[in-house]
Amino acid sequence: LKERVGDFEKDANAAFRAVQVLDRVTMYNDKGDIQSGGGAFNSSVDGFTKGAEARHGTEAGRLQDFGKLGFDALPELKKTEDISSYKDFLKANPDADVASKQIARYAAILDENYDAIKGKTGSADFNPEALTAYNKQNPQLGKEVSEALDFWSQPGAFALLDNAKNPLEQGTDGKASRGDVQAFMKNTAPKEAGAVGTLLEAVAEGNLLGKVNTDALNQDVFEHPQNYTAEQKAAVLQELKAAQTLIVQGSGAGMWKDDKSKVQIANKVSSHPDPQKLLDDVNRHISELEKDAEVVKFYNENATSELSKVLEGSAGLREALQSTYDNDIKTGNALDKLWDANTKDGKTDQQGALAQFYSSAQSVQDALGFSKPGEIQEAVQKSAHNKDFEAFYEKSLVPGERLKELLKTESFEVATSQFSMEVAMYNAALNPEFTGKYDDKLTGNYTAIAQQNVFNEASFNDLKKAFGKEGGEALDEAKVKALIDEISKSNPELLMNADGKPATSDQILGVFRGNWDLLRQGTKSISELGLFSENSSIKAASGAGVLHGVSGLFMAGITIAKGANGAGALTDRQIVDITTGSVQSATLLAEGGIKNVTTQFKDIKEMLEPDVYKDITTNLSKLENGAKGLGGLAGVAAGAYGIFDGVKSIRRGELVGGGMSITAGSLGVMAGLASAAEGAA
Known part of the structure; x- marks a missing residue:
């Protein structure tokens, strides 16, 4: 030797x-x-x-x-392309993009070296630590082998292998069998550009949150969110999204096929035996966390930087990803493949295709270290289905037909959340010159539909819990008047009439009392009062300030009764904040968005003292965000206006009003409509 x-x-x-x-x-x-x-x-x-x-x-x-x-x-060593598991991948996916092939190559290298990694490191388990040790102890390894070890040793990447063979039967345990590696290549490895971006995002999220121990976290995270860090809440969100996927997949695999299976699963997860009810519960908790301001801030500050680190030790994958971006994403070809996948077998989910494409393209850009939203929009325009996307925006989203369709099966809150997220998605992805033509129509049509439907599921019982004496039918006038007085001090602009004079608490209380009596007598439901309609008794008898105050009180009562964001019993401070936010949201609904509200105050500027006008304009700049964080009717309605009024920023790829980015949020609001039936489709 x-x-x-x-x-x-x-x-x-x-x-x-x-x-x-x-x-x-x-x-x-x-x-x-x-x-x-x-x-x-x-x-x-x-x-x-x-x-x-x-x-x-x-x-x-x-x-x-x-x-x-x-x-x-010494004979030539087997090349990666000659590894049997990689050859099987190519045979099954001959049209896979370059990045998908490179990820499969990295996985095949683990498959081929499985015994060597365990044997030479002396590790009892095949885990990230063993991969790192094998790579460090053997500097003579080839470049691609070293890159594969580096990539899969990331906690977020290894989590994709962990228990890939039986994901519906067992939880992850930090180690993988050779069967898991092979199952990943066969079943879950990306096969087209859209899935590559999704995988990279999952790796980044896993790296970001992999060190957070969630074993001790439970329902208290939702009951007392202020006691937990943003990182802890984000980790819970990550687990819930994984559970959401497994429930849908499990339903499709027949895990709930009989009563015995339902009971076993219900006992294991301590929740509903029915898959749809279990999924609804998971969706509700996901929605709560995705609206948590600290979670949103954490994701938006860390998601992009974490994505840029995923490829640090993988030059081969970076080169392959650039090729996929240039040849599949920028050309629109990846979107066409996603269209085919989302519209075959009777499915008509073009929104899902566009959502995955935009999110994936954004993730790929972040991983490559740049952000060019304009290139994503240009890619959509090159797609063979660009006209289909534009037609949906013009004929379904702008006139509000999509919202009406959602309202047939969903609550106002869920339907509006879904609708506004789709509006954001299409404005982010389509040609700005096309979507920009419809801004005013979009807002106006939403306002008309929302005014008619916002109180559809509200009941007098909700109001009694919030404003009735001891929860009864007698109105607690002192409590209501005190809340109005508080708003008059903090946000007088919300109660301002067209003549520049604010509505008094007595005026608002008097009209609210009259409507309360109608409800108490059973003469009308809250929806039938038509608070925002042209024939509304409030509009006929009062100024704008009274309408804002009364409709806001109705909205606040419903939110208070249900508990802000499901937090249960509320403090006096929370009740004041909810009421203020609800009047803010009602003002937006009544006037049709922040632009109209601002215009009205410009019209009466001469009637107001300079200091008063300055305070009002300062408050108006915070109006939408003030209500968005509440949850419930007020938060959803205000959040929708935040999107409609912010479409110009969305088209530039910017976040609007503190919202979670499309990539970081994984289209979370859209996930809220996930159905267990999808798994069987």
């Missing part, structure tokens, strides 16, 4: 060459195939007879041949 490689005891380069030779001799057979099992990865050279003769075909024989013939005696 010394004759061939040099004095490895004194020369570092010779030592490196010696290690390479010994690896080839001990880890690979005469054909260059990696060996497995037994003593293949011990530290000795086996195969010598008692007489110290080297038996042919053994480790000792290969070392002897090397001594005689040099490097020519």
Whole structure:
């Protein structure tokens, strides 16, 4: 060995060459195939007879041949493209993009080296630590092998392998079998550009939150969110999204096929035996966390930077990803494939196709270290289905037909959340010159539909819980008047009439009392009062300030009765904040958005004192965000206006009003409509 490689005891380069030779001799057979099992990865050279003769075909024989013939005696090692699991991947996915192929190559390298990694590191388990140790202890490894080890040793990446063989039956445990690696390649490895971006986002999120221990976290996270860090709440959100996916997949796999299965699952998760009810519960909690201001801030500050780190040790994947971006994403081809996947077998989910494309393209850009939203919009325009997307925006979203459709099966809150997220999605992805033509129509049509439907599911019982004496039918006038007085001090602009004079608390209370009596007598439902309609008794008898105050009180009562964001019993301060936010939201609904409200105050500027006008304009700048964080009717309605009024920013790729970015949020609001039936589709 010394004759061939040099004095490895004194020369570092010779030592490196010696290690390479010994690896080839001990880890690979005469054909260059990696060996497995037994003593293949011990530290000795086996195969010598008692007489110290080297038996042919053994480790000792290969070392002897090397001594005689040099490097020519060592066979060529198997190339990645010759690994059987990778060949199977290519056979099943001949049209896979370059980045998908590279990720599959990295996985195939783990499959091929599975026993070597465990054997040479002495690790009992195949886990990220073993991958890191194997990479560090063996500098002689080839470049692509080292890159594969580096990529999969990331906690977010390894989590994709962890239990990939039986994801519906067992939880993750931080280790993977060879079957898990092979199952990933066969079932869940990306096969087109859209899935690549989704995978990268999952890796980044896993890296970001992988160190958070959620074992001790429970329902208290939702009951007392102020007691937990943004990172903890984000980790819970990540787990809930994983659960959401598993429920849908499990339903499709027949896990709830009989009563026995339902009872077993219900006992295991301590929740509903019905998959749809369980999913609804998960969706509700996901929605709460995605609206949590601290969680939103955490994601928006960390998601992009974490994505940019995913490829740091994987030059081959970075190069492949750039190729996929140039040839599949920028050309619109990836979107066309997603369209086909989302519209086959009777499905008509073009929104899902556009959502995944935009999110994936944004993730790929972040991973490559740049942000060019204009290139994503140009890619959509190159798609064969650009006209279909534009037609949906013009004929379904702008006139509000999509919202009406959602309201047939969903609550106002869920329908409006979904609708406004789709509006944001299409404005982010389509040609700005096209969507920009419809801004005023979009807001106006939403306002008309929302005014008619906002109180559809509200009841007098909700109001009684909030404003009735001891929860009864008698109105607690002192409580209501005190809330109005508080708003008059903090946000007088909300109660301002067209003449520049604010409505008094007595005026608002008087009209509210009259409507309360109608409800108490059972004459009308809250929806039938038509608070925002042209025929409304409030509009006819009062100024704008009274309308804002009364309709805001109705909205506040419903939100208070249900508990802000499901937090249960509310403090006096929370009740004041909810009422103020609800009047803010009612003002937006009554006037049709912040632009109209601002215009009205410009019209009466001369009637107001300069200091008063300055305070009003300052408050108006915070109007939408003030209500958005509340949850419930007020938060959803205000959040929708935040999107409609912010479409110009959305088209530039900017976040609007503190909202979660499309990539970081994984289209969370859209996920709120996930159905267990999807799994069986």
